[in-house]
Amino acid sequence: METVQSTTIEDRKQSAISVYRTVWRWHFYAGIIFAPFLLILAITGSVYLFKPQIEQVIYQDYWVVSPNGEKLPASRQIEEVKKLYPDAVVTSYRPGENSNRSSEVGITNNNDSLTVFINPYTGDALGALNNKDRIMDKIEEFHGELMAGTLGDRIVELAACWAVVLIVTGLFLWYPKKKSKLLGVLVPRFNKGKKILRRDLHAVPAFWIAGGMLFLIMTGLPWSGFWGSNFQSFATNTGAGYPPSIWTGNAPTSGVKTKDIADVPWAAENLDVPISKIQGFIPVPIDDVVAIANREGMHPSYTISIPNEKEGVYTLSAFPPKAQDEATIHIDQYSGAVLADYRYDNYGLVGKIVAWGITLHKGTQFGLFNQLISLLICLGIVLVAVSGFYLWLKRKPKNQIGAPVAPGIKKMKVFLFIVICLGILFPLVGLSLIVVWLLDFLVIQRIGAVKRFMNA
Amino acid sequence: MKNKIQLLFVLILSLFLNACSLKEDAADLYQKQSPLEADIIIPKIFSSNTQENIKVVLTQDGKKVEGADYVHFEIWKQDGSLHYNMEQAKEVGNGMYALSKDFNSNGLYYIKVHASNNGSMIMPQKQFVVGELTETEIKYLKQDLPKNDAVPEHHH
Numbered sequence: 132m133e134t135v136q137s138t139t140i141e142d143r144k145q146s147a148i149s150v151y152r153t154v155w156r157w158h159f160y161a162g163i164i165f166a167p168f169l170l171i172l173a174i175t176g177s178v179y180l181f182k183p184q185i186e187q188v189i190y191q192d193y194w195v196v197s198p199n200g201e202k203l204p205a206s207r208q209i210e211e212v213k214k215l216y217p218d219a220v221v222t223s224y225r226p227g228e229n230s231n232r233s234s235e236v237g238i239t240n241n242n243d244s245l246t247v248f249i250n251p252y253t254g255d256a257l258g259a260l261n262n263k264d265r266i267m268d269k270i271e272e273f274h275g276e277l278m279a280g281t282l283g284d285r286i287v288e289l290a291a292c293w294a295v296v297l298i299v300t301g302l303f304l305w306y307p308k309k310k311s312k313l314l315g316v317l318v319p320r321f322n323k324g325k326k327i328l329r330r331d332l333h334a335v336p337a338f339w340i341a342g343g344m345l346f347l348i349m350t351g352l353p354w355s356g357f358w359g360s361n362f363q364s365f366a367t368n369t370g371a372g373y374p375p376s377i378w379t380g381n382a383p384t385s386g387v388k389t390k391d392i393a394d395v396p397w398a399a400e401n402l403d404v405p406i407s408k409i410q411g412f413i414p415v416p417i418d419d420v421v422a423i424a425n426r427e428g429m430h431p432s433y434t435i436s437i438p439n440e441k442e443g444v445y446t447l448s449a450f451p452p453k454a455q456d457e458a459t460i461h462i463d464q465y466s467g468a469v470l471a472d473y474r475y476d477n478y479g480l481v482g483k484i485v486a487w488g489i490t491l492h493k494g495t496q497f498g499l500f501n502q503l504i505s506l507l508i509c510l511g512i513v514l515v516a517v518s519g520f521y522l523w524l525k526r527k528p529k530n531q532i533g534a535p536v537a538p539g540i541k542k543m544k545v546f547l548f549i550v551i552c553l554g555i556l557f558p559l560v561g562l563s564l565i566v567v568w569l570l571d572f573l574v575i576q577r578i579g580a581v582k583r584f585m586n587a
Numbered sequence: 588m589k590n591k592i593q594l595l596f597v598l599i600l601s602l603f604l605n606a607c608s609l610k611e612d613a614a615d616l617y618q619k620q621s622p623l624e625a626d627i628i629i630p631k632i633f634s635s636n637t638q639e640n641i642k643v644v645l646t647q648d649g650k651k652v653e654g655a656d657y658v659h660f661e662i663w664k665q666d667g668s669l670h671y672n673m674e675q676a677k678e679v680g681n682g683m684y685a686l687s688k689d690f691n692s693n694g695l696y697y698i699k700v701h702a703s704n705n706g707s708m709i710m711p712q713k714q715f716v717v718g719e720l721t722e723t724e725i726k727y728l729k730q731d732l733p734k735n736d737a738v739p740e741h742h743h
Contacts (some may be wrong), residue, residue, distance in 0.1 A: 364609045370616030386624055393714045407728045409728060410629065411716045413697075419710055426708075466711040468622035477618040 151304070153546060155535045158300035160291050161534075163523065166516040168277075168290035173512035175274040176347075180494040180502050180509070189266070193248040193258050194447045198230040201253040205234075205417045205435075206375050211254045212236045212247045219245075221437055223549075224417060226251070228431040233257055235434075278567055280357060288355035291348045292557040305334045329525060333518040340511035347508060350488030358557060363485075371479035373486075376446075376471070377459050383471055384442040385464040387412050392441055392465065412465040414438075420445050423460075427469065430456045433484065438464050452495035454486040534586045611670060621648045623655075623707040625700055633717045640686040643676065643700050647707065651682025655704040658684040665695040673701065693718030695728070 178185075188193070205224050212221065216238055223237030233248045248257040262268060269278075276283035307316045312319045317333035317338070353359045364380050366372025376382040378535055393411035430449035438444055445462040454475060461471040478486060490496035494505045527533035554561025575581050628642040641660060645652035658678070663670040669692065676684035690696070699712045720728075 208706045366614075367613050368610045370613075374617035375609060380613060383614070386622070391626075406716045406720070411713060412627075413712050413714050415710060415712065423708075463622060463709075466623070466625055466709040468624070469620055470621055470708055471614070471618075473618065479617075532649045575682050 150546065152535045154300045154303050158297060158304060159534050161297050161300070162519050163296065165290045165293045166366075166520055168286065169294055170192055170516045171277065172274060172287065172290065173509040173516070175270050177506055179267065179270050179274055180347040180505050182493075183495070186267055189472055190260075194233055195231055196233050196250045196252065196257070202226075202234075202424070203254050205421050208234050208249045208251060208254055209236055209417060211249060211256060212238060214255055216240050216245075220439055222439065223436050225434040226421065226431075235449040237434075259386065275354065276356075284356040288352070288358055289559045289563060292354070292560045293359070293563075294552075295345065295557075296553065296560070298345055299319050301334075301337055302341060305338050310497050329518070329522050333515060333522050336511055336518070337515040340508050340515065342409060343508035344503070344512055347492060347505070350485075350492040353488065354487045357559060361587055366479065366481040366485070369479075371481040373478055373482040374459075374471070374473040376461065377473060382461045384468075385438070385444050385466075386468075387465045388462075389441055414464050415445070415462070415467040420447075420462060423462060423467060423469070427460055427472065429458055429460065433458070444470060452490065452498070454483070454490045454496060457486060482550075530584070530585060532584055535587055547575070619693045621705060621707055623647050623652065623702060623704055623709045625697060625702060627692065627700060627711065627713045627720055629698070629713065629715045633690045635691055639690050640685050640687050641698060642683055642685040643702070643733070644682050645702060645704065646682060646705055652704050653680075653682065654678070655684070655702055657701070657703050659701040660686045661699045662688060663697055664692070665697065665727060666721075668692065668694075673676065676700075690717045693721075695720060695724040 181476050205226065209221055209224060212574050219238040219240040221236060221238050223235075224242075225235040227236075234251045238247060238248045245259045246262060246264040247259045250257055272278055275287060277286060279286070281283070302365060305316070315323075315327070315331050315335070317335065319335045320327050353362055360379060363372060367375055367379055372378075391411050393413050394408040406469070418435070423434055424435070424447050427447075429447050430451050432451045433447050433449035436446040436448070444464055447458070447460040447462065449456065449458050451457070457475045458470075459473045460469060462468065463470055475483065475486060485531070487496065491501065492505075494502040523533060550564065551561075553566050575585055624646045626644040626646075630639045630641070633639055638640065641662070643660075645655055645658070645729065655678075658676045659673045660676050661671065661673045671688055674684065676688060677688040679685050684702075694717060696715050696717055697712060699710055701708075701710050703709070
């Protein structure tokens with residue numbers, strides 16, 4: 132009887148150690164592979180947080196005008212832009228949210244998307260910016276897809292998902308074995324030697340920022356190209372997400388039959404087009420669309436997207452700093468009828484949560500306070516990634532990567548189960564796990580030197 | 588183990604392939620509008636010295652609109668020589684509203700219908716020709732300019 136009991140205790144101890152080792156091993160590899168990406172995300176994110184303030188400074192000459200009487204109608208301002216860019220297609224108009232703000236006319240000129248800034252009181256152009264040259268857009272692209280398109284987007288998503296794995300495994304490793312100890316858990320131990328201090332400078336701050344980091348990951352994921360778009364489509368399809376066209380899905384179409392629309396004769400050399408063809412509906416003038424926007428109470432920061440196809444609609448959209456002010460209105464190009472009017476209140480519950488998540492993630496929801504909290508989390512992530520890397524460098528034996536020994540994964544039923552669940556919830560993680568498993572099965576386990584190096 | 592992995596693979600692949608699509612009728616799950624639709628009927632032939640009847644048929648939610656809140660017609664000529672101010676159209680029945688006007692001079696015309704019913708307001712605008720076009724009008728049509736220089740009145 133006694134021998135049996137003591138073996139079970141031994142077994143338990145043994146299995147506790149091997150669970151600890153497994154978790155550590157996962158934390159170790161995930162950290163080494165994804166720390167550089169988390170570092171990039173944290174640094175670009177820290178800068179992007181302050182987009183409003185930074186743009187206010189660098190675009191001051193384009194943005195700020197001094198009020199002088201009545202603003203000119205939108206059509207007049209757009210005419211000025213057409214004089215400057217005769218071959219351009221006008222794609223959007225933004226009236227400016229207050230009396231000191233210039234109007235913006237979006238155009239496509241020789242395949243470039245430009246924004247032309249207009250003084251709405253005089254009609255003078257203040258300058259034009261090529262959208263792809265805008266520094267904050269570049270930083271956003273770096274943050275969202277590492278400037279590498281779809282592949283970059285997937286890498287960022289993968290790094291974000293694996294960061295969740297890092298948080299979960301990290302918390303497990305951090306969790307104190309003896310209760311009621313503050314030092315080394317909530318406060319670093321400064322007087323216990325370098326080794327302990329190094330460990331504490333990674334683990335303790337990591338614990339403090341874990342919640343914020345998880346929040347940034349979960350609020351950032353809905354943006355991602357793969358998990359995010361599927362998630363958004365799923366939410367929209369169930370009626371709980373954003374209404375269609377705000378994130379995924381198409382806008383409604385203008386309801387006039389093509390044959391009832393007036394042709395554009397200036398496309399032809401002469402007017403041999405039968406007269407019946409130039410008879411028909413013509414688009415509602417932009418000034419009427421502005422009047423509709425005012426009538427419907429759009430947030431003053433709205434933009435009008437101007438349709439360039441026969442079935443297209445005018446879309447009014449505003450995504451101001453606070454989620455609850457968001458609005459998207461689609462207007463029939465020929466009748467001016469409001470075809471869809473989606474406000475924050477019309478979002479499903481998931482849509483509302485995602486909308487709040489986005490404004491909190493961007494740091495706009497609560498202004499400066501929000502930005503500073505997010506900055507603190509980003510700096511924490513930088514510290515934790517760097518200290519983790521340093522910890523590894525200091526502990527690493529020569530000729531070996533320094534990973535904890537790998538116990539057979541099949542023994543860890545619960546852990547395996549959790550990993551598979553995570554892999555299904557985040558298919559990119561699942562896919563990367565399969566790749567790792569195949570690599571392990573086909574390469575690492577079969578070549579002695581590699582196996583020793585990886586401590587597998 | 589192998590079977591499990593294969594199963595996982597299939598599951599993940601299927602997620603990759605079919606989760607992305609948005610249902611076409613997803614919009615029905617959210618706040619819906621009932622936009623007014625207008626079919627503006629212009630006579631095929633204009634004869635001089637008689638009044639011509641311009642009609643609009645209004646539909647909303649697939650039904651003909653009886654007793655609309657208002658239906659006003661505004662008609663003007665492109666060259667600015669004529670401008671019929673906003674005027675209420677008479678309800679003919681079966682969703683049709685009509686107004687008779689003189690069109691004694693040839694040229695390029697515009698009609699704008701201001702209508703409202705049950706929360707939807709519309710202002711469709713149609714371009715039409717009476718008789719022949721003048722050289723200036725042809726030139727005007729060829730220019731990519733906003734097509735209604737005559738400033739229309741606005742409802743408030």
